[in-house]
Amino acid sequence: MRLCDAHVHLDFMNDARGVALAAAAQGLHLFANTVTPEGFLHTQELVGDLPNVWVGLGAHPWWAA
DSSP, X not given: OEEOSSOBXXXXXXXXXXXXXXXXXXXXXXXXXXXXXXXHHHHHHHHTTOTTEEEEEOOOHHXXX
């Protein structure tokens, strides 16, 4: 398994599924970190079925205040 970066914000991308599929084609696994509950749910819907993506929810300092 190869990891691309420590995490990626797929929920900020226009083509999250396309990015995840391109990563899979390269043998890459992604941790898709989201910063809001809505972003988590949306990203889970978009890419949660892909075996190379793990979707997580974090508290980013920009949104924690």
